[in-house]
Amino acid sequence: MPQHTPDQLEELAPLAQLPLLKRLAARVFGSGLSRLRAQHAASWLHGQADGFRSGHSAGVDYGFKEGHAEGLEEGRQVLFISDTRPQELRAPGIDDHLFDDWRLPLSADLKKQIKADVAALLPEYAQPSAAQWKMIFSDTPSTSVVAGAGAGKSTSLVLRILLLTHYLGFELSSMTVVTFTRESRKDFIAKLQDIFALWGRTLSLKEARDVVRTFHSRILPMVRSLPGYSQLQAFETLSTRSLLNDDEGDSNPFDLRINDAQRQQLNACYHGLYTASERFREAVAPLCRHALQLKELERDHPDVQKRMAVTELASKRDEELCDTLEDLWFAAGAWPIQGIEPSREVLQINGALFHCHGYIPQLDAWVVLGFDARENPQITRPGARLAVRAEWAVKRTLFRAFCDKPLIWLENYEAAKRVVASLAGDASAGPGFDYRLKGELGSAPLLDCFVAAASFIENLGLDVCAAVGDMRFAKDDPDRFFFEALSLYWRALEDHLLAQSPPVMTYNRMFSLFGENTPQNFKLLSHEQLRPLSHLMIDEFQDVSPQIVSWLRASLREIRSRGPAMHVGRGAQRSSLLCVGDDWQSIYGWRGSSPQYFIAFNKEFPSPATTRVMLSDNFRSHQHIIDAAEHIVRAAPSIAGKRAKASGEPKALEPVKVMSRDVEDLVARLTEHYNAGDRILMLYRKSSDKLLIEKDIQSIVNVDSSLPPEDRRLKQLTYHSSKGLQADVVFLLGDCQHLTSSPYKNQVYRMAGLGKEGDPEPYDSAQKDEILRLAYVGITRAVQHCYWYLESSEAQGPNVPKASDRIPGDKAFFEDQRVAQTS
Known part of the structure; x- marks a missing residue:
């Protein structure tokens, strides 16, 4: 067979690619040549090329299919490998569960047996x-x-x-x-x-x-099981009781009152630290000045407006008033005072001249003597129309509104004694002054404030000294010095308490010894302890x-x-x-x-x-009590899907009655229910409310207190103290309000990760929710009747968040009588 070069093969174009006339001519001449058995080299070559191409393609397809099938079958008979390994290789996960994955072995038969026993042994109401x-x-x-x-x-x-x-x-x-x-x-x-x-x-x-x-x-x-701590005593239960009394750990975790045994330890620590630490003394000094300093009064206050008119007259008689007051103090043996320089400094008050009695270099503050309440209130200067006490009151008001210098107003002789002790460095009886942190409703002895603030910080799971280091205050904010002093004092107190015999420790420190930050301490505990x-x-x-x-x-x-x-x-x-x-x-x-x-x-x-x-079943109250309480609290964040329903014996529906503060009405209703044999809870927000009401219901209090404890039917408690109790009738005195903002508690709340992310005041936000929950607790103490007595909006103050804001005017479970009472 003749061989052809690739170039020759490429020149042979297929018949199908020729123009139409040439294709017809090629077919006519080709058929004639075929009859003559003649050979046309070019056509033969063209056909050969076409055949080669089509045969090669078909052969390759056929061969691949047959060979692949035979090879695959043969391979399966030997070994088939499938790679199922993941492309990404990962480390094992972490099991952070607190428990093993197990279940109580409770079979259907056992449950049936228990239910039968309960049905037989417990009364129907307890099923x-x-x-x-x-x-x-x-x-x-x-x-x-x-x-x-x-x-x-x-x-x-x-x-x-x-x-x-x-x-x-x-x-x-x-x-x-x-x-x-x-x-x-x-x-x-x-x-x-x-x-x-x-x-x-x-x-x-x-x-x-x-x-x-x-x-x-x-x-x-757990702590007493540790070597050297078998006799450990809790600071919160320091008293004359036996150290190992089994009841010792039963203290109320929400009781902040300091007893004499505790105060003795607090004062002893303060005395030692004040004597030894210059930094502590420097931190306490501005607290003392701030605490003793006369508090400012807004110039638009009614008292200021009333007394501004007599400024000139008061200025003219001021020197004589100073003489009279100094004579009274001298006669009482309270003046002069060591550490206070007697100096009649002249100050300008509302454009007029007034006098101070002395100056304290240690505090850089001026001193004015007050009128002691034990003196005769009728004492009058010769020729004066007003009593000395009244003249002093005018001067005090003007100084509160217009004095721009640090001024300490010694209210009475006892206050002077505390100042003397503080200035003399005699810290054996403690600091000798009260302090009020921003956000607190009232002042308290400085060491009590230390204990309360440290306890709050530690309850949040924070270390006091570390938390203080992360706080921020304005340069001239006295609270900045308070927390510096607290940090120094708290570390010294913990060391002081441990040095006692037997050693003493706060409960918060005990819990911190076995917290998540100190897991190694658990190795010191036996199986029996855990x-x-x-x-x-x-x-x-x-x-x-x-x-x-x-x-x-x-x-x-x-x-x-x-x-x-x-x-x-x-x-x-x-x-x-x-x-x-x-x-x-x-x-x-x-x-x-x-x-x-x-x-x-x-x-x-x-x-x-x-x-x-x-x-969801409520076996205490009827549905109106439940619905009223839930309506108040539902605005606070809570677990979804909660709604209680009254169960047990059906009770008559009585709305929660809301009324303006009216002592006569309250006494009449309370007397009626007491005489009817009802059990009564009277809940109040302020102790002053209890004192105001108690004198009007003294006859009932006297009758009830003469009965055996189990027969008494009247209890007077705070809202907080009532939790867990119930009564046929509940009287609520006062609203639940959010009155103050606490800068330091907002800071430590953020440190503890509490509150919503990004909230600059998470503690205040939480407290606004808590006042709703407090009202819920108060209302749900009632079995049948609930009366809520509220002050007027003016008395409560403007823009103060309060639970009563949630009282609706169109719900059957509330009966708001305040409109009717004021119309």
Whole structure:
């Protein structure tokens, strides 16, 4: 066969590519040549090329298909490899759960048996509802129970303990029920003993007390188990009682009153620090001057406007007034005062000249002597029309409004003695003056202010000295010096208390020893010390503080990390947490508590599985009481889906009656209900309200107080103190208002991560919500009747956020009589 070059092949164009006439001619000549059996080289070459191309293509396709199929089959018979490895290689994740992934072993038969026993042994009114059974039978490691007012949670908690011990064989020593106060602990212990007795188990008082605890009574033995601290005493319970009294840890966590034993330690520490530390003395000096300095009065104040008119007359008689006052002080042995230079400095007040009595170089402040209340108020200067006391009052008002120099007005002889002690450096009795932090409603002794501010900071889980270092104040703000002094004092106080014999420690410091920032300290605890925290049940969980939450989480992590070795030979294995609360009843934010840990329970206490229970039945109040309280509080952030319904015996619906303050009306209604045999709660916001009303109801108070405690039907309490109580009739005296802004609490709130992100005043915002919750607590104490007496809007002040702003005018559950009373 002749060979052809590629160039020759390329010259052979296919027939289909020729023009039409040439194609027809080629077909005619081609057929003739075929009959003659003649060969045309070019045509032959063209055909050969076409055949080569088509044959090669078909051969390749056929060969690939056949060969691929045969090869694939042969390969499968040997080994088939599939690469399923991920393209991105990742490290293992972190298990941050506080619990193992386990469930309580509750079979259907066991649940049926328990329900039958409860039906047989408990009276009909105490039978659990479906939601309460869900709480009792929760089998997940963590459980949050939203229990509104009057939900009957205590019986359900006792039945939960009965389930764990009597039916599942868990040891009582493996569990702790936490209540917040000594009173609630006492009530729960009694109920626990009563119900266990129905199941044939006699629970001794000691056994019950070992289970039912306050947070304080649980942390104290943990710290006492440490070497050298077996006799440790809590600062909050310092007294003449036995150091190891079992009740020592039952202090009210919200009681800030300082007793004599505590004050003795506070003063001793202050004296030592004031003597030794120049920096501390320098920080205290501006506090003393600010505290003693005469407080300013706005010039448009009515008293100022009234007394401005006699400025000239008061100026003319001022020197004689000074002579008279100095004579009174000298006769009382209170003048002159060491540390005060007697100096009649002349000051210009509202364009006229007045005199001071002296000058204090140490404080760079001028001194004016006041009129002691123990002197005869009728004392008059010769020829004067006004009494000395009245002349002094005019001068004081003018100085408050127009004096532009630092001025200390010594109100009485006792105030002078405290100043003398402070100036002389005699700090053995403490600083000797009161102080008022911005945002607080009143002043208090300086060391009391130190304790309150430090406790608030520590309750938020912060270190006092570290928090102070992160605070910021204006250069001339006296609170800046307050917190510098606090930082120095608090460190000295903790060292001073530990140096006592036996050593003393605050509860907050105890909790911080076993918090999330100090997990290594748990290694010092035995299994026996930790085991009671294995199965925790906490009541009133909405009132926990960040400090307590840190301790709880750290304890649960340690228990889990110890694993099965901690539970060898015991029926109770692993750990669990059941928390009962009502975020609408969180009213202790001013002490550092926050409902956010209950609202965001799943986030704050991570668990493989959590049960959420809503106890919506209210066995205390009728629906109007419930709806009125919920209407007030619903504007505050809360757990979604909450709405209570009245249960139990139907009661007549009575609206919450809102009235203007009227003592006669209140006394008449209270007397009527008391004579009808009702139990009554009278709740007040200010102690002055109690004093004002008590004299008008003294006859009823006298009758009631003569009865045995269990028969008394009238209680007078603050709104805060009433939580957990109930009465047929509730009288509410006063509104729930947000009156002040606290710069330092807003700062430490942000440090603790509380409040909404970006909120410059998170503490103030939280308090505006809390006043709504406080009103909710007050209203929901009522079983049948609730009367709310309010001051007029003018008396409350303009633009003051208050709970009564939420009272609607068109709802059946409120009856607002204020309009009718004023018309």
